[in-house]
Amino acid sequence: xxxxxxxxxxxxxxxxxxxxxxxxxxxxxxxxxxxxxxxxxxxxxxxxxxxxxxxxxxxxxxxxxxxxxxxxxxxxxxxxxxxxxxxxxxxxxxxxxxxxxxxxxxxxxxxxxxxxxxxxxxxxxxxxxxxxxxxxxxxxxxxxxxxxxxxxxxxxxxxxxxxxxxxxxxxxxxxxxxxxxxxxxxxxxxxxxxxxxxxxxxxxxxxxxxxxxxxxxxxxxxxxxxxxxxxxxxxxxxxxxxxxxxxxxxxxxxxxxxxxxxxxxxxxxxxxxxxxxxxxxxxxxxxxxxxxxxxxxxxxxxxxxxxxxxxxxxxxxxxxxxxxxxxxxxxxxxxxxxxxxxxxxxxxxxxxxxxxxxxxxxxxxxxxxxxxxxxxxx
Numbered sequence: 001x002x003x004x005x006x007x008x009x010x011x012x013x014x015x016x017x018x019x020x021x022x023x024x025x026x027x028x029x030x031x032x033x034x035x036x037x038x039x040x041x042x043x044x045x046x047x048x049x050x051x052x053x054x055x056x057x058x059x060x061x062x063x064x065x066x067x068x069x070x071x072x073x074x075x076x077x078x079x080x081x082x083x084x085x086x087x088x089x090x091x092x093x094x095x096x097x098x099x100x101x102x103x104x105x106x107x108x109x110x111x112x113x114x115x116x117x118x119x120x121x122x123x124x125x126x127x128x129x130x131x132x133x134x135x136x137x138x139x140x141x142x143x144x145x146x147x148x149x150x151x152x153x154x155x156x157x158x159x160x161x162x163x164x165x166x167x168x169x170x171x172x173x174x175x176x177x178x179x180x181x182x183x184x185x186x187x188x189x190x191x192x193x194x195x196x197x198x199x200x201x202x203x204x205x206x207x208x209x210x211x212x213x214x215x216x217x218x219x220x221x222x223x224x225x226x227x228x229x230x231x232x233x234x235x236x237x238x239x240x241x242x243x244x245x246x247x248x249x250x251x252x253x254x255x256x257x258x259x260x261x262x263x264x265x266x267x268x269x270x271x272x273x274x275x276x277x278x279x280x281x282x283x284x285x286x287x288x289x290x291x292x293x294x295x296x297x298x299x300x301x302x303x304x305x306x307x308x309x310x311x312x313x314x315x316x317x318x319x320x321x322x323x324x325x326x327x328x329x330x331x332x333x334x335x336x337x338x339x340x341x342x343x344x345x346x347x348x349x350x351x352x353x354x355x356x357x358x359x360x361x362x363x364x365x366x367x368x369x370x371x372x373x374x375x376x377x378x
Contacts (some may be wrong), residue, residue: 152229
């Protein structure tokens with residue numbers, strides 16, 4: 001039990017802290033230059049939507065107003081079998097460089113993108129969602145990285161905002177600030193391995209159609225890495241996204257995203273081989289696999305410290321865990337309070353995140369998966 005305790009503690013701490021510290025140190029001594037330049041290739045903005053009648057008009061107006069030459073900007077809305085007025089709103093923009101590609105059958109985001117990319121005309125394809133608002137110069141900042149021929153895909157930066165003060169949103173904001181910092185350092189060293197789903201781009205000629213049950217913003221960049229190209233993070237290409245408003249919404253979203261990520265990683269399992277892809281494999285094992293296995297490590301720590309109760313140190317460790325989970329339970333109980341202190345909201349977010357990962361892991365092992373999503377923001 002002592003070995004189990006320290007093994008789980010070590011893996012958990014490395015996944016959440018040690019890896020980022022190591023990446024920070026590497027970024028100070030290993031630098032791979034990036035040749036950015038003010039270029040203007042043709043661009044297709046591909047907006048995937050399902051029942052986004054409430055958001056799509058604002059999204060299209062905002063996209064048309066972005067700082068990029070109108071004659072080089074092509075906009076596609078890929079509707080995944082929408083049953084509301086989404087398609088009708090998009091058709092109103094037909095004379096403003098906006099095209100509707102409707103995919104029947106409710107096939108999910110990845111398959112909808114597979115179909116829509118075949119209709120894209122831009123050298124660069126930018127993937128977006130209907131609820132995401134881009135910074136005015138976001139596209140220009142994304143494409144400047146393609147002046148470097150080694151670059152195959154570019155991710156922008158999430159900036160989450162929490163307009164209603166939802167407690168679960170506090171955790172989302174802090175989590176993505178942490179993720180953005182890591183992506184910045186990974187780019188300085190060599191390459192990142194996954195992109196921000198609401199704002200990422202790639203060279204159209206490198207796009208690889210994917211199975212509908214995998215998550216595209218992780219697996220598509222990994223397929224591009226297999227071609228020998230580099231994936232980079234552009235911190236000045238900013239997308240604003242509203243956090244989820246309830247713990248239930250966040251939990252369901254995380255189960256879906258993590259589950260599809262697990263299946264996606266199995267789809268490109270050769271990249272996990274450190275002998276063939278040293279830096280990429282190191283990132284995937286450290287930043288993805290260990291994170292997804294964190295709930296297993298947490299259970300191992302809890303069980304082993306309880307079994308070692310007779311030793312004062314392990315007794316204290318067990319009691320600290322109980323206290324932490326009690327804070328999470330209190331946070332869940334008071335989650336509808338707009339003024340929930342961070343003392344409760346952060347444990348609540350951490351437990352929600354790891355509970356979702358555990359459910360996703362169990363479903364992946366059993367071969368269960370989902371390909372579609374439901375619109376939750378109105």
